Amino acid sequence: MIYFDNAATTFPKPTGVMREMMRCMTEYGGNPGRSGHRLSMAAAEAVFHVRESLADFFGIKKAENIVFTQNCTAALNLAIRGIAKRGDHFLISDLEHNSVLRTVAGLCREQGMTYDIFHALENDEMMLAEIEKKCRPYTRAIIATHASNICPRILPIAKIGAFCRRKKLLYIVDAAQSAGLYDINIMRDGISILCAPGHKALYGPQGSGFAAFADDFDFSRFTPSLFGGNGKNSAELTMGNEPPDSFEAGTVATPAIVGLGEGLRFVRIRRRERLEEYENKLYLLAKKRLETIPHVRLYLPEAEKGSLLLLGFDGIAPSKVAERLAEQGICVRAGLHCAPLAHTALGTGGDALRISFSAMNNPAEIETFAHVLQNAI
Amino acid sequence: MEKILTMTSQTLAIKAKRVLEQKGISVRIVRPSPKLTPRGCSFGLQADERLFSYILYYLKEEGIPFGEIING
Numbered sequence: 294m295i296y297f298d299n300a301a302t303t304f305p306k307p308t309g310v311m312r313e314m315m316r317c318m319t320e321y322g323g324n325p326g327r328s329g330h331r332l333s334m335a336a337a338e339a340v341f342h343v344r345e346s347l348a349d350f351f352g353i354k355k356a357e358n359i360v361f362t363q364n365c366t367a368a369l370n371l372a373i374r375g376i377a378k379r380g381d382h383f384l385i386s387d388l389e390h391n392s393v394l395r396t397v398a399g400l401c402r403e404q405g406m407t408y409d410i411f412h413a414l415e416n417d418e419m420m421l422a423e424i425e426k427k428c429r430p431y432t433r434a435i436i437a438t439h440a441s442n443i444c445p446r447i448l449p450i451a452k453i454g455a456f457c458r459r460k461k462l463l464y465i466v467d468a469a470q471s472a473g474l475y476d477i478n479i480m481r482d483g484i485s486i487l488c489a490p491g492h493k494a495l496y497g498p499q500g501s502g503f504a505a506f507a508d509d510f511d512f513s514r515f516t517p518s519l520f521g522g523n524g525k526n527s528a529e530l531t532m533g534n535e536p537p538d539s540f541e542a543g544t545v546a547t548p549a550i551v552g553l554g555e556g557l558r559f560v561r562i563r564r565r566e567r568l569e570e571y572e573n574k575l576y577l578l579a580k581k582r583l584e585t586i587p588h589v590r591l592y593l594p595e596a597e598k599g600s601l602l603l604l605g606f607d608g609i610a611p612s613k614v615a616e617r618l619a620e621q622g623i624c625v626r627a628g629l630h631c632a633p634l635a636h637t638a639l640g641t642g643g644d645a646l647r648i649s650f651s652a653m654n655n656p657a658e659i660e661t662f663a664h665v666l667q668n669a670i
Numbered sequence: 671m672e673k674i675l676t677m678t679s680q681t682l683a684i685k686a687k688r689v690l691e692q693k694g695i696s697v698r699i700v701r702p703s704p705k706l707t708p709r710g711c712s713f714g715l716q717a718d719e720r721l722f723s724y725i726l727y728y729l730k731e732e733g734i735p736f737g738e739i740i741n742g
Contacts, residue, residue: 325680326679326680326681328701329699329700329701329713334699337680337681337684338684341681341684341685344681356681356685357679357681357682357685523679524679524680524711524713525678525679525680525709525710525711525712525713526678526709526710526711526712527704527709527710527711528704528708528709528710528711529709529710533678535678535679535682535735537679537681538678538679538680538681
């Protein structure tokens with residue numbers, strides 16, 4: 294089997310991830326934040342350790358500013374709904390996943406906010422000029438992906454962050470495809486809230502994700518979107534607004550969180566910079582090889598940096614090609630990839646085939662893939 | 671005699687405990703009775719009452735929010 298669907302979730306996971314999750318469920322699986330007994334405290338200590346590691350990795354000092362969620366979508370919902378106030382205006386890119394687009398569009402529909410879309414496929418300067426042009430006096434935030442989930446476009450987060458700082462805007466980054474792979478430093482890059490999954494380039498299990506808030510983030514106007522028990526101030530009717538507990542209603546997924554901690558450890562041991570370099574090598578190799586196959590079209594072929602490729606074909610639907618590849622044991626993803634805006638921006642016609650890499654792939658798999666693809670189209 | 675400093679969450683209690691341990695102060699994280707804490711369930715740091723001036727000083731220095739001192 295060849296697994297080239299790592300943008301959906303990385304597979305396989307490092308063995309340490311499974312080992313720690315099993316250890317958690319057999320040795321210290323109490324409910325963190327609920328009780329004072331040994332198992333609950335051990336679980337809480339383990340969860341806190343992962344908060345500390347993530348905070349350190351993403352350039353913040355306050356471990357409590359890491360709020361765990363079940364995935365990146367939940368983190369984005371928490372972030373976007375948490376900052377939104379009636380009358381706000383948002384700017385989003387045309388590469389957004391539905392986790393941003395639907396959340397923003399839903400808020401605007403239900404609560405009277407507004408949003409505009411900027412073109413992210415332009416070069417950085419043109420894109421920043423358009424952002425500036427579309428900013429309004431009541432624009433509250435720029436909400437944008439870091440790395441597209443369908444094409445090799447990486448947005449300049451430090452430049453957007455600097456713009457947001459200058460304009461006193463909040464900056465929410467969807468790091469679904471970049472957290473663990475590309476260099477992100479929340480304080481350096483001017484990010485207000487970084488939203489990420491644990492199960493992609495951080496190599497954790499599905500069911501893990503988080504929102505990481507800047508050290509100077511003002512929580513006083515931030516509202517929770519999930520309500521329930523959190524083990525504190527139980528006599529009160531409100532959740533409060535103290536991170537992380539006020540935004541983590543219900544039991545957190547301790548086994549998934551400690552698995553994420555091990556995934557992050559894997560990234561740190563292998564070194565993020567080297568993983569980025571390695572995946573870029575795979576990307577360039579695949580691009581070069583696929584360009585030689587007749588009837589294959591690459592979207593954004595000029596990009597020199599990436600970890601995924603989007604393909605179209607002459608005379609056959611990408612979804613059909615994906616089906617044929619699956620029959621040959623090759624895992625890829627076709628369709629709209631939950632990113633209809635991005636498909637429109639790229640002009641795919643609503644169907645394309647994505648291949649995406651992880652540290653677990655190798656160059657030989659690319660050659661095999663190219664050979665099988667040639668026969669499938 | 672031991673006293674308890676209430677903390678707004680277990681997360682902050684763990685953070686505080688680690689900071690204090692680095693300063694050579696040993697505390698225990700406990701779950702005080704909700705009857706002792708007007709806002710309901712909470713966590714706290716339990717230690718000898720003679721240590722509390724140092725505990726409060728270091729927590730303030732680190733910017734870690736805390737509640738009130740109650741009897742253990």
